[in-house]
Amino acid sequence: MPTQEHMTGRRDFQAKDVLSFGPFSLSLAERLLKKVDDPVPLGGRALDTLIALTERAGEVVSYKELLTIAWPNVTVDEANLRVQIATLRKALGGEEGARYISNVAGRGYCFVAPVTRSIGPSITVEGHADGGRPRKLPPRLARIVGRDEAVRAVSEQLIMGRFVSIVGPGGIGKTTVAVSVAHALLNGFSGAVFFVDLSALTNPQLVATSVASALGFMVQAHDPFGSLVAFLGDKKVLLILDNCEHVIDSAAALAERVVSEAPHAHILATSREALRVEGERVHLLYSLDCPPGHADLTAAEVLRYPAAQLFMERAAAGGYSATLSDVEAPIVATICRRLDRIALAIELAASRAGSLGIRGIAELLDNRFSLLWHGRRTALPRHQTLNAMLDWSYNLLPEHERAVLSRLSVFVGDFTLEAACSVASETETDEVRSTQSLGSLLAKSLISTAPVHGPTYYRLLDTTRAYAGAKLAERDEANRVARRHASFFSKFLQHDEIVQSRFGEQDLSGYASHIGNVRAALEWAFSADGDVAVGVELATWAAPLFIGLSLLEECDRWCERALACLDDAARGTRQEMILQEALALSSMYISGNADQVRAAIERGLALEEAFGDRRHQLQLLYGLYRLLMRLGDFRAALAAAQQSATLVEGPQDPAGLAVADFMLGTCYHFMGDQAEAQFYGERGMARAAAPGMVIPNFFGFDHRIYAPISLARTLWLRGFSDQARSIARNAVDGAVSRDNPLSICVALTYGSPVFFWSGDFRIAGDYVERLIEYARRHSIEPYRAAGLGLKGALAIARDEVEPGVDLLRSALDTLSAKKLNILLTLFAGALAEGLRMTGQVEEALLTVNGAIARATDCGSTYDMSELLRIKAQILAAMPRHGRASAMGCLTEAIEVARVQSALALELRAAMALARLLSEGGQRDQARHNLALVYGRFTEGFQTEDLKQARALLEDLQS
Numbered sequence: 001m002p003t004q005e006h007m008t009g010r011r012d013f014q015a016k017d018v019l020s021f022g023p024f025s026l027s028l029a030e031r032l033l034k035k036v037d038d039p040v041p042l043g044g045r046a047l048d049t050l051i052a053l054t055e056r057a058g059e060v061v062s063y064k065e066l067l068t069i070a071w072p073n074v075t076v077d078e079a080n081l082r083v084q085i086a087t088l089r090k091a092l093g094g095e096e097g098a099r100y101i102s103n104v105a106g107r108g109y110c111f112v113a114p115v116t117r118s119i120g121p122s123i124t125v126e127g128h129a130d131g132g133r134p135r136k137l138p139p140r141l142a143r144i145v146g147r148d149e150a151v152r153a154v155s156e157q158l159i160m161g162r163f164v165s166i167v168g169p170g171g172i173g174k175t176t177v178a179v180s181v182a183h184a185l186l187n188g189f190s191g192a193v194f195f196v197d198l199s200a201l202t203n204p205q206l207v208a209t210s211v212a213s214a215l216g217f218m219v220q221a222h223d224p225f226g227s228l229v230a231f232l233g234d235k236k237v238l239l240i241l242d243n244c245e246h247v248i249d250s251a252a253a254l255a256e257r258v259v260s261e262a263p264h265a266h267i268l269a270t271s272r273e274a275l276r277v278e279g280e281r282v283h284l285l286y287s288l289d290c291p292p293g294h295a296d297l298t299a300a301e302v303l304r305y306p307a308a309q310l311f312m313e314r315a316a317a318g319g320y321s322a323t324l325s326d327v328e329a330p331i332v333a334t335i336c337r338r339l340d341r342i343a344l345a346i347e348l349a350a351s352r353a354g355s356l357g358i359r360g361i362a363e364l365l366d367n368r369f370s371l372l373w374h375g376r377r378t379a380l381p382r383h384q385t386l387n388a389m390l391d392w393s394y395n396l397l398p399e400h401e402r403a404v405l406s407r408l409s410v411f412v413g414d415f416t417l418e419a420a421c422s423v424a425s426e427t428e429t430d431e432v433r434s435t436q437s438l439g440s441l442l443a444k445s446l447i448s449t450a451p452v453h454g455p456t457y458y459r460l461l462d463t464t465r466a467y468a469g470a471k472l473a474e475r476d477e478a479n480r481v482a483r484r485h486a487s488f489f490s491k492f493l494q495h496d497e498i499v500q501s502r503f504g505e506q507d508l509s510g511y512a513s514h515i516g517n518v519r520a521a522l523e524w525a526f527s528a529d530g531d532v533a534v535g536v537e538l539a540t541w542a543a544p545l546f547i548g549l550s551l552l553e554e555c556d557r558w559c560e561r562a563l564a565c566l567d568d569a570a571r572g573t574r575q576e577m578i579l580q581e582a583l584a585l586s587s588m589y590i591s592g593n594a595d596q597v598r599a600a601i602e603r604g605l606a607l608e609e610a611f612g613d614r615r616h617q618l619q620l621l622y623g624l625y626r627l628l629m630r631l632g633d634f635r636a637a638l639a640a641a642q643q644s645a646t647l648v649e650g651p652q653d654p655a656g657l658a659v660a661d662f663m664l665g666t667c668y669h670f671m672g673d674q675a676e677a678q679f680y681g682e683r684g685m686a687r688a689a690a691p692g693m694v695i696p697n698f699f700g701f702d703h704r705i706y707a708p709i710s711l712a713r714t715l716w717l718r719g720f721s722d723q724a725r726s727i728a729r730n731a732v733d734g735a736v737s738r739d740n741p742l743s744i745c746v747a748l749t750y751g752s753p754v755f756f757w758s759g760d761f762r763i764a765g766d767y768v769e770r771l772i773e774y775a776r777r778h779s780i781e782p783y784r785a786a787g788l789g790l791k792g793a794l795a796i797a798r799d800e801v802e803p804g805v806d807l808l809r810s811a812l813d814t815l816s817a818k819k820l821n822i823l824l825t826l827f828a829g830a831l832a833e834g835l836r837m838t839g840q841v842e843e844a845l846l847t848v849n850g851a852i853a854r855a856t857d858c859g860s861t862y863d864m865s866e867l868l869r870i871k872a873q874i875l876a877a878m879p880r881h882g883r884a885s886a887m888g889c890l891t892e893a894i895e896v897a898r899v900q901s902a903l904a905l906e907l908r909a910a911m912a913l914a915r916l917l918s919e920g921g922q923r924d925q926a927r928h929n930l931a932l933v934y935g936r937f938t939e940g941f942q943t944e945d946l947k948q949a950r951a952l953l954e955d956l957q958s
Contacts, residue, residue, distance in 0.1 A: 019054045021100065021113045022213055024092065026054060033091070045070040046087045053101060057115035062108040085109060114201060114210030137195045137240075140183040144176055145313065145343075146288045146306020151180045154283050158185070158238075158266055161281045163259045165244075165269040168285035169446065169461065171344025174270035175242055177285060181268060182240050189266075192237040199243040204250035211239060211254065225257050232262040244271040245444065246396045252277045273443040287341030291333035302329040307336035310343060311350045319354025328358045335362055340461040394471065397444075404437040405446060405460075406475055409468035410485045412516035414457040419517075422488045423481060457513060479529055486521035486534050489514065493541035500544060508548030509739065515549060518542050522558055526565075536562045540575045543582035550741040553779055556586035577607040584623055588630065597627050618644055618656050625663055632821035634671045634858045641667050655695055658687035662707040669714045670822065672860040675901040678718060681711035702743045705735045709751045716754050717862060719903035721940030728754040732767065744774050745783035752790055753826070756797070757904070759944020765794055785814035786823055793830035796837065805834040825851045829867050836874050844874045860896070865905040868893035869912055876916065887916050904945065907933050911949055918956060927956035 019026040024040070026033050031047050033040040042050065048070045052061055063078055070084060085101060092100050102112045144151070150166075154177060157164045166174045182193045194214045201210060208224035217231050239258070244251035252275040255267045259279045269275060274282045288307040291297055302308045303324060311332055312324055324332060335358070339345035349361050356364065394402060407424040408415075417438065424434045438458070441447045447458050460468065472478050492514075493499050499508060518538070525535030539562035546555035559582045570576060584600035601624045608617045621644045628637035641663035648656030661684030669677035684707055688695050695703045708731040716724035728751045735747035748771035755764040768790045775784035792807030808831040815823055828851035835844035848871045855861040872889035875881040890913040897906035910933040917926035934949050941950070 020116045020213065021054065021057075021111075022209075023216075026050065040091050042091055043084075043087070046084045046091070049081070049084045050088055053109060053111035054115050057111045057113070060104045060108050060110045066108065112203065112206065114206050114213050116197065116210075116213065137182050137186070137193060138179050140179055144173075144180055145310040147173060147177050147180065150177050150283070150285060151184060154178075154181050154268070155184055157281050157283060158268055159188075161279070162266045163255060163269075163279045164267075164281045164283055165271055165275055166283050166285050167271055167274050169342065169448070169464075170272060171342045172285050172287060173343040174285055176343070178240050178242060178268055178270050182238065185238060189236055189238045192235065193240070194237065195240045195242065197242045198247055198251065201247055204247040207247050207250040207254055211241070214239075225254060228254070229257055229261045232258065232265050234264055235262070236264040238266045238268065241267060241269040244269050244275065245273055248273065248275060251275060255280070272446070288336075288343060288346070290336045290341045291330075293334070293337055297329060297333065298326045299324040299329040302333050305333075305336075307341050307346060308332050311336055311346050314347045314350035315353035315358075318351040320350075320357075321354075331358050331362050342461065394467070397441075397446075400433060401437045401440055402471070403475070404434055405441055405464075406468050406472040407477065407481045408441075408447065408460055409465050409472050410478075410481050410520070411460065411465075412520045414459050414513040415517065416455060416457060419488055419492070420458060423484045482521070482524040482529075483531060483534065485517070486525050486531070486538055489518050489521050490534065490538040490541055493518070493538070493545060499548070500541070507738075508545060511545055512549055515545065515551070518545065519554070526561055532565050536565050536570070536575070540578050543578055547582060547585055550778055550780075552586040552742070555582055559583040559586065572607065572610070574607075574611065577604055577611070580604040580607065581620060581623070584620075584627075588623070588627055598624070601627065618647055618659065621647065622659065622663065625667070629667070629670065630820050630822050632824065632854065632858050634667060634861070638664075638667045638671065654687060654690065655693060658684050658693070658695055659703060660684075661687060662703050662710070665707070665714070666710040669710055669717075670862055671858070672862050672864060672896075672900040672902070674714050674717045674862070677714040678711070678901075681707065681714055685711065702735070702738065702740065705731050705738075705743050705747050706750070709747055709754075712754050713750065713862075716757055717900075717902040717904050719907075719937050719940070721754075721758050721904065721943050721946075723939070724754050725758060725760070729763075741774055741778040742780065745771060745778075745780055745786075748774070749783055749786045749790070749823075756790070756794060757945075758940070759947075761794060761798060764790075768794060782815065782818040782820045785811045785818065786820065789815065789823060789827040789830075792834075793827065796830055796834040799837075801834050801837045805831060805838065808834065821854075825855050825861055825863055825867060828854075829863060829870050832874065833870050836870075836877060841874055841877050845871070845878070848874060860900075862900070862902070863905075865893045865897035865900065865902060865909055868896060869905075869909045872909075872912060883916060883920065887913065890916065903933070903936060907937075907945055907949055910934075911945075911952060914952060914956065923956050927953060930956070 019028065023036050024033060028051060031044075031051075033042055033047070033050065049066055052066060052069045063081060066081055067076060067078070070081070085103075089101055100111060100113045102110050104110055154164055154166060158181065166177055168174055179195070182195060186193050194211075196211050196214045198207060198210060201207065205224075208228050212224070212228055212231070215228075215231065215237075241251055241255065248271060251269065251271070255269060255275055256277040256279065258265050258267060274280065288310065289305050290307040291302045291305050303312065308324075308329075312320075335349060336346055339349060352361055352364075394405070397405065404420075404424045408420060410423060411419070417435065420438055421431045421434045424437070425431045438447070442449070442458070446464060447460055449456055449458055472481060499511065521538055522535060522542070524530045525538060526532065539558040543555055543559055546552070546558070559579045563576070563579050563583065566576060566579075580600045581604045584597050584604060587597045587600065601620055605617065605620045605624070608620055621640055625637050625640040625644070628634075628640060641660065644663055645657075645660035648660055661680045665677050665680035665684055668674075668680060684703075687693070688703070688707070708727050712724040712728035712731065714724075715721075715727065732747045732751045735744045748767050752764045752767035752771065755761075755767065768787055772784055772787035772791065775781070775787055788807050789811030792804040792811060795801070795804030795807065808827050812824065812827055812831065815821070815827070828847055832844045832848035832851070835841070835847060848867055852864070852867050852871065855864045855867060868889050872886040872893065875889060876883060876886035890909050893909035894906055894913065897903070897909060910930050914926035914930040917923070917929070930949060930953055934946070934953060937946060940946055
């Protein structure tokens with residue numbers, strides 16, 4: 001028996017810990033070695049040595065460690081250790097004992113037989129078992145989440161095909177599914193189901209002996225596979241080979257031979273890569289289903305997804321007692337997505353919910369130390385933290401694959417094979433080897449293919465990427481790899497003709513998968529550790545991509561940064577020209593800094609003229625025109641439009657002629673000349689409809705959408721409301737179908753008034769809500785303000801006056817700050833109307849007079865007649881002005897509408913005048929005047945204004 005000295009420092013074992021190897025079992029707590037059911041007598045020091053070796057089976061334990069364990073606090077010679085090893089070998093079978101314990105010259109000893117740790121039967125004081133055979137299978141979980149279909153499918157494949165491999169990345173739940181399948185099939189195999197955990201093996205040659213140990217027999221050393229197959233014979237058994245990836249060649253050879261020579265033996269393997277042998281059926285195990293990222297789901301809806309169910313179950317087990325709320329449900333969905341929907345990662349994160357809360361877990365996800373979160377103590381060591389799980393996979397890789405995996409961590413999201421090889425290879429000749437490594441990493445589930453249309457894209461799971469990023473830092477390669485990454489994307493974008501067609505002329509939605517990498521590369525290039533020259537190059541070639549994807553804030557930021565860093569040699573080059581043009585475009589929509597935008601456009605125009613690029617001169621002139629229109633400087637905008645028309649004169653540029661017509665038509669519309677606006681709008685549409693015509697999309701404006709909307713507004717003012725609504729609806733639907741956020745915002749901002757003016761508040765309200773949401777989602781603040789202003793105008797029209805006034809005030813403040821002046825008169829008029837309705841007539845008069853003054857400064861506007869009508873109603877409500885002043889104002893409104901060819905606004909003013917005349921007893925005059933205007937309409941008789949006019953005429957007739 002061991003002395004108290006021998007027990008000093010010895011670990012405390014669980015009461016049922018049992019290590020099994022061959023016919024032997026070693027109870028750690030009882031310090032008892034048994035061969036089958038017979039105790040094997042051993043001295044205390046020999047037992048200490050045996051426990052140390054079996055606990056670290058497959059590893060070399062040094063002489064020094066073993067001496068310290070067996071003779072703590074005592075200095076002895078190595079000869080004493082050799083005596084204990086000889087004693088052990090004799091106890092384990094004499095000469096056969098050498099098969100268990102091997103001497104590694106100069107280093108120490110290694111226990112070379114496979115060892116299985118299990119929970120043995122309870123032991124009484126006398127040392128007798130209280131009954132029952134050791135379990136062959138790990139216990140089945142009380143409930144597995146989201147894997148019922150996988151268990152069913154694997155079971156069916158196994159019965160039909162005899163050999164199935166469950167393949168997937170670490171932590172995804174392969175072992176859980178395999179154990180569940182084993183329990184489900186236990187009766188079908190009459191209990192002959194054997195679980196073999198290969199994870200502890202460091203020597204692939206021990207695979208056969210591990211299986212033999214699980215089956216309870218000794219294999220022949222000279223032919224382990226043959227003796228295993230002979231033992232199986234015609235027996236109906238199911239072997240579970242768990243964690244084959246690190247001994248995959250031996251596991252594959254064993255599986256192939258068993259399946260081909262043992263006709264009733266079935267094999268279920270789990271591995272991070274397929275075994276790729278005859279007869280194998282691969283079942284790819286995918287991540288758990290997870291709530292989508294774009295939907296605002298309730299708690300009940302989120303909990304329909306297995307990933308969220310697993311999270312909440314493990315959170316509850318970890319002490320989180322609250323019920324999932326609708327507020328925190330999207331956070332849980334985000335956590336599950338961030339963890340790549342991997343079961344182990346979700347379990348580890350959820351286990352901290354009791355102490356951190358759901359929001360606390362979400363905040364810590366960006367912290368690399370989340371890789372160290374601990375899971376269940378009973379889990380395998382490699383599954384107790386994400387870091388341990390990934391260490392297991394990483395340490396199995398050859399050096400070149402480790403290097404490639406580490407370097408791939410620089411990618412954000414998806415990447416192509418070309419990008420991966422460029423970044424992962426030190427030299428051009430190294431690219432072939434990197435390609436091979438990429439294929440190997442894909443096979444081992446360390447990278448995955450991404451569901452992107454077109455060429456194959458790859459990605460690292462976020463957890464793997466975080467781990468590989470730490471390894472890259474350890475290799476001291478981070479900056480060198482980041483430079484290759486940034487240079488690759490700079491060259492890729494520079495030489496891509498579609499991207500460099502410049503600013504909206506091509507659909508760039510197919511390039512969205514690259515944007516994360518471009519962002520990361522720019523952040524590195526302009527950082528303290530980066531390279532500004534690389535950053536300037538990348539910002540230049542990425543500018544059209546940012547514009548094409550409506551990422552205007554980012555475009556503005558990086559163009560400003562790059563222009564500030566341009567050296568003298570780059571001034572006056574195409575590089576500066578592109579940056580200036582992109583800065584002008586993006587700043588126009590987000591900064592409100594009109595001076596900066598104008599300076600950028602004028603600088604770009606000067607450069608374009610120097611290079612003689614007529615197309616891009618037209619593009620910049622369009623940008624200048626749009627800026628001036630936004631500022632409400634219609635006279636200067638008209639000059640820019642006329643200059644554009646001169647620039648493209650002649651048949652050689654039909655697309656340019658169509659764009660010039662669109663510019664002139666829109667300008668005349670806002671200036672209040674609707675006849676000219678209709679002429680140019682319809683001519684431009686006819687030109688654009690010519691066969692094979694491709695209209696360039698300048699400055700984010702898709703003329704196929706905006707030109708029809710401008711024409712629709714013109715047609716409504718001209719009295720053709722049915723045509724106007726049809727054209728506007730088609731244009732808005734076209735914008736939504738193209739899914740360009742800026743085009744959608746423009747279409748909804750300028751298209752919804754057509755329905756508002758027609759009295760169709762339902763459609764107008766729907767468009768306005770969509771506008772607010774699109775602008776919010778894509779951070780286009782001026783158009784969000786426009787949406788709020790339109791919502792306020794609608795509220796006032798529906799007699800919801802007070803909220804409408806508040807919305808309009810807020811919108812006007814934002815639009816003034818952002819210099820989107822083109823909408824100010826429209827919203828000021830609506831605000832004045834609302835103020836009048838609440839009795840604030842003095843403020844209402846000041847507001848409408850300010851709008852009229854602004855319209856006059858612009859050389860009149862399309863809504864001047866409407867502003868005068870609103871002013872007349874305010875004057876009529878003020879005793880000191882009264883009816884006479886109001887009538888004079890309405891007479892002026894009618895005249896302005898006639899000059900502008902705006903029949904619809906003439907009707908509104910005529911109705912207001914008819915009411916005043918009727919109130920003064922001049923009913924015949926009122927009816928005569930109104931009938932003349934009403935009679936000029938040829939359509940739109942179901943719109944609100946025409947229905948009111950008809951009712952008023954009938955009332956005046958009686």
